[in-house]
Amino acid sequence: MTDTTETAAGIRIRPLDELDISDIVAIDEAISGRYRPEVWERRISYYLRRAPESSVVAEVDGKVAGFMLGEVRSGEFGLEEPTGWIEVLGVDPRQQGKALGRRMAEAILEYFREQGAHSVRTLVDEQREDLRSFFESLGFEPSGLRPFAKRL
Amino acid sequence: MSVKTSTLPKRYHEAVLKWKEVFLPDYDFLMENWDKHFPNDPEFQLCAYRELGMCTEIECGDLKGKPKAQKPSDMLPEQAHHLFGAIRAQASTEFGSIQQHRLTLARAQEEEEQFWILRMMAEELRHGYQMLHLLVEDDWSSVSKESASDVFEDILSMTTGSHLLGAFNIDFDSFVDNVVFCALIDRVGKYQLAMQKISAYQPMAESMPQMLREEAFHLAAGVVPMRRWVMGAARGETFVTMEVLQKAINKWLPRGLEMFGDERGGGTNVRLGLKPMKNSEAQRQYYDEVAKLVRDLNLRYLRARVADLTHAGSEAAFDRILAGETVEGVRREDLLHIPHMDFFRRRGVPSFRMVGDQGETFATVPEYLQHLVCTLPESYRASRDYKEYVQALTEVQEGRMTAEQAAGKMPALRRVAGACPCSKSVRWMVDEPSLIPAVTAESQPAVGQPVA
Numbered sequence: 001m002t003d004t005t006e007t008a009a010g011i012r013i014r015p016l017d018e019l020d021i022s023d024i025v026a027i028d029e030a031i032s033g034r035y036r037p038e039v040w041e042r043r044i045s046y047y048l049r050r051a052p053e054s055s056v057v058a059e060v061d062g063k064v065a066g067f068m069l070g071e072v073r074s075g076e077f078g079l080e081e082p083t084g085w086i087e088v089l090g091v092d093p094r095q096q097g098k099a100l101g102r103r104m105a106e107a108i109l110e111y112f113r114e115q116g117a118h119s120v121r122t123l124v125d126e127q128r129e130d131l132r133s134f135f136e137s138l139g140f141e142p143s144g145l146r147p148f149a150k151r152l
Numbered sequence: 153m154s155v156k157t158s159t160l161p162k163r164y165h166e167a168v169l170k171w172k173e174v175f176l177p178d179y180d181f182l183m184e185n186w187d188k189h190f191p192n193d194p195e196f197q198l199c200a201y202r203e204l205g206m207c208t209e210i211e212c213g214d215l216k217g218k219p220k221a222q223k224p225s226d227m228l229p230e231q232a233h234h235l236f237g238a239i240r241a242q243a244s245t246e247f248g249s250i251q252q253h254r255l256t257l258a259r260a261q262e263e264e265e266q267f268w269i270l271r272m273m274a275e276e277l278r279h280g281y282q283m284l285h286l287l288v289e290d291d292w293s294s295v296s297k298e299s300a301s302d303v304f305e306d307i308l309s310m311t312t313g314s315h316l317l318g319a320f321n322i323d324f325d326s327f328v329d330n331v332v333f334c335a336l337i338d339r340v341g342k343y344q345l346a347m348q349k350i351s352a353y354q355p356m357a358e359s360m361p362q363m364l365r366e367e368a369f370h371l372a373a374g375v376v377p378m379r380r381w382v383m384g385a386a387r388g389e390t391f392v393t394m395e396v397l398q399k400a401i402n403k404w405l406p407r408g409l410e411m412f413g414d415e416r417g418g419g420t421n422v423r424l425g426l427k428p429m430k431n432s433e434a435q436r437q438y439y440d441e442v443a444k445l446v447r448d449l450n451l452r453y454l455r456a457r458v459a460d461l462t463h464a465g466s467e468a469a470f471d472r473i474l475a476g477e478t479v480e481g482v483r484r485e486d487l488l489h490i491p492h493m494d495f496f497r498r499r500g501v502p503s504f505r506m507v508g509d510q511g512e513t514f515a516t517v518p519e520y521l522q523h524l525v526c527t528l529p530e531s532y533r534a535s536r537d538y539k540e541y542v543q544a545l546t547e548v549q550e551g552r553m554t555a556e557q558a559a560g561k562m563p564a565l566r567r568v569a570g571a572c573p574c575s576k577s578v579r580w581m582v583d584e585p586s587l588i589p590a591v592t593a594e595s596q597p598a599v600g601q602p603v604a
Contacts, residue, residue: 015368017368018368018371018374018375018376019375019441019444019445019448021375021376021448022452025463026463029462029463030463035463037379037383037455041376041379041380042376044372045268045369045372045373045376048368048369048371048372049190049193049369049372050193051365052365052368052369053365073192
């Protein structure tokens with residue numbers, strides 16, 4: 001009983017809910033090889049608390065096959081204007097090639113626009129060429145905001 | 153998409169604040185600790201939210217395509233009557249759940265989970281406020297002889313036992329109830345809110361989106377602690393065992409199913425454009441969702457109990473256990489199960505039928521009560537609510553009353569005098585037989601509408 005978008009035969013994009021935890025844990029495990037239910041219980045609680053519609057899952061034939069978590073925030077890193085952030089995404093390796101990532105991104109970007117965001121940002125590991133090309137295909141460009149890090 | 157906020161007129165707003173002081177005394181504590189537990193989250197505001205830019209045409213029923221009503225007098229009398237009852241019932245549930253949660257809030261073992269429930273209580277207060285706003289903002293005199301202030305007082309004077317729906321008249325016995333209630337009863341709330349999002353009454357439809365956003369976290373506040381508890385149970389912790397969780401599910405699920413109203417009803421709401429689904433359809437979807445929750449909890453339990461199990465391995469093991477095998481020492485009875493839809497029902501088609509949690513049927517009342525001893529929490533069986541159920545069941549089985557009469561005869565607290573929200577102005581009352589309205593498929597949903 002949620003607002004869903006049927007984007008192609010058998011594929012639905014809908015807002016995240018608390019019953020997606022198990023499926024997201026399984027997708028993460030399939031990608032990373034690590035079983036981390038506690039991490040996702042906490043993380044999904046966070047996104048549901050903040051803005052449940054700003055995170056989505058993709059269903060293929062009624063089973064969750066991908067997820068994209070994000071939200072609109074203001075005031076981060078000196079960015080005063082409302083900015084959409086895509087923070088985590090994952091697609092079941094067995095379901096890749098169905099443009100699930102693109103379909104989820106389109107839904108989430110539409111929601112960010114509705115929330116008044118004029119830009120959307122994310123951080124991508126330079127080693128992850130697949131992620132970089134994915135975001136470039138969506139129109140993302142390198143930003144003037146550069147990440148800095150220091151090991152402690 | 154934009155949101156409009158507004159508050160109740162001063163005297164009504166202050167009455168809600170007074171109610172809050174009595175029934176939600178930890179509110180200030182929550183606000184003082186908000187940033188610690190919910191850093192960077194917007195500050196909580198006690199106000200009504202209206203989402204602007206929503207569909208302005210009726211979305212289902214006989215009037216589909218016609219403009220939505222902007223005020224009660226724009227509606228058909230039948231529409232307004234049904235909607236007025238739904239708003240009133242919904243307001244009752246929102247305030248009712250706070251009264252239930254406060255009893256055992258302090259018994260939470262984890263501070264995080266306690267603050268989740270406390271936040272949820274504050275948001276339920278806002279949901280009740282939102283419903284009161286709908287009742288007070290417009291003139292409902294065409295469907296109610298009571299003035300807005302009388303309706304307002306009536307709702308705020310209800311306490312556990314006098315609310316309009318059964319689930320909100322049952323006391324909590326431990327923090328397990330707080331959590332399982334969120335996972336099961338707030339889930340009914342999600343359905344009702346989602347259905348009312350298409351309401352033919354525009355102010356009602358516009359009230360739903362923000363409530364639904366908040367409800368999403370309320371469900372997580374139930375499901376996540378349950379997931380943590382089954383993990384603990386699998387590791388041998390004895391704080392909350394699988395048996396305790398199962399009995400809590402058995403206690404609340406039947407009441408959740410009944411909140412959708414009689415299985416044969418709901419058609420009127422669809423016809424009038426107030427909801428898109430009949431009762432049985434929504435109830436079935438709800439039941440399937442709870443079945444998924446129970447399956448997820450079992451898989452979480454298995455992964456914690458059996459080392460080195462993969463995701464696929466846990467699903468395969470789960471299927472074998474369901475088929476009757478013992479896998480790595482785990483038996484079917486070690487896991488949770490969803491009670492049968494007809495189990496322990498007192499309203500709707502299966503009311504007083506003596507169906508067991510696995511769908512088995514019982515021939516005599518003593519046999520059935522023995523089954524309930526094994527399936528319901530001991531503390532609940534010591535309650536007034538359970539005692540009255542047993543009495544009604546006995547009378548139905550002895551042919552002294554029909555199931556329909558028994559459904560109407562369940563006791564409820566009623567306001568007998570006074571209107572002060574903190575007065576002890578309610579008493580246990582049972583309708584006189586001559587006053588019990590005939591329960592029909594269409595009349596029962598009037599009390600079986602909403603939701604926290």
